[in-house]
Amino acid sequence: MYIIEMQDVNVNYGRVRALDNINLKVKEKEFLGIIGPNGGGKTTLLKVLLGLIKPNSGKVKMQKDIKLGYVPQFTSFNKKFPIRVLDVILMGKLTKRMKLLHKYSKKDIQVAEQIMNKLGILEFKNRQIGQLSGGQMQKVLIARSLMIDPDILILDEPTASLDSNAKNDIYQLLKEINSEKTIIMVSHDMGIVSSYIGSIACVNKQLHYHGDDIHIDEQEIQEAYGCPIDLITHGTTPHRVLREHKGEEN
Numbered sequence: 326m327y328i329i330e331m332q333d334v335n336v337n338y339g340r341v342r343a344l345d346n347i348n349l350k351v352k353e354k355e356f357l358g359i360i361g362p363n364g365g366g367k368t369t370l371l372k373v374l375l376g377l378i379k380p381n382s383g384k385v386k387m388q389k390d391i392k393l394g395y396v397p398q399f400t401s402f403n404k405k406f407p408i409r410v411l412d413v414i415l416m417g418k419l420t421k422r423m424k425l426l427h428k429y430s431k432k433d434i435q436v437a438e439q440i441m442n443k444l445g446i447l448e449f450k451n452r453q454i455g456q457l458s459g460g461q462m463q464k465v466l467i468a469r470s471l472m473i474d475p476d477i478l479i480l481d482e483p484t485a486s487l488d489s490n491a492k493n494d495i496y497q498l499l500k501e502i503n504s505e506k507t508i509i510m511v512s513h514d515m516g517i518v519s520s521y522i523g524s525i526a527c528v529n530k531q532l533h534y535h536g537d538d539i540h541i542d543e544q545e546i547q548e549a550y551g552c553p554i555d556l557i558t559h560g561t562t563p564h565r566v567l568r569e570h571k572g573e574e575n
């Protein structure tokens with residue numbers, strides 16, 4: 326049973342085609358990594374899944390009553406904004422109908438504290454967000470997305486600009502979350518993530534999917550990947566492969 330199914334999805338921005346005939350099936354509890362070049366349509370694909378962009382044609386089917394959590398690509402947060410970590414996380418509970426000064430219930434605060442505890446950021450609860458490191462801030466944003474207890478967690482480059490320790494820390498955390506939830510994550514550092522990720526979709530207008538039991542060798546990468554890839558293969562000796570896809574239009 327698939328939790329998400331995209332069928333023949335096309336998205337244009339004006340005359341620019343961003344996604345071309347996308348077909349994708351995501352299983353429950355899958356950890357799907359999405360890679361691809363800048364401008365390849367990764368964020369657009371996530372926005373289609375989130376219902377923020379309506380495709381020009383094609384279908385997106387979801388299992389009934391699925392809740393989606395979202396950690397967007399760049400934080401639109403002004404880090405100078407005088408707001409505490411706890412308040413940012415509680416905002417995950419806000420719906421369109423609520424005002425920013427909405428009073429949260431005791432239960433909401435309890436849930437936020439449990440999540441912070443799990444993510445190892447409870448000690449920062451009352452800190453201004455401007456006083457956090459990049460990695461700590463990312464955890465706050467993940468915590469915020471978990472407030473609705475989503476079935477699927479969608480993350481757009483959650484580790485961009487973090488050092489490798491902080492990256493590993495986030496991936497470890499996502500791996501734990503993955504035991505309960507489906508994860509769809511855009512990332513450029515597949516090298517580190519390959520041990521956490523079950524399947525890979527490469528998006529460059531079109532989508533190429535690689536399931537978990539695929540053995541990827543260089544030849545296959547050349548033939549099958551629709552974009553330059555930076556990946557450690559699943560073989561006995563991990564190695565890096567960087568390859569341009571031949572004959573690809575830009």
Ligand SMILES: Nc1ncnc2c1ncn2[C@@H]1O[C@H](COP(=O)(O)OP(=O)(O)OP(=O)(O)O)[C@@H](O)[C@H]1O
Nearest residue numbers: 338341343361362363364365366367368369370398
């Ligand atoms: N709102 C928009 N209006 C017009 N064109 C857009 C809009 N959003 C994205 N695009 C274009 O659609 C294409 C795909 O953009 P998208 O943001 O999905 O790429 P991406 O794979 O997420 O890139 P990056 O790795 O840089 O984040 C790009 O050519 C981009 O310029």
Ligand SMILES: [Mg+2]
Nearest residue numbers: 367368369398
């Ligand atoms: Mg993007």
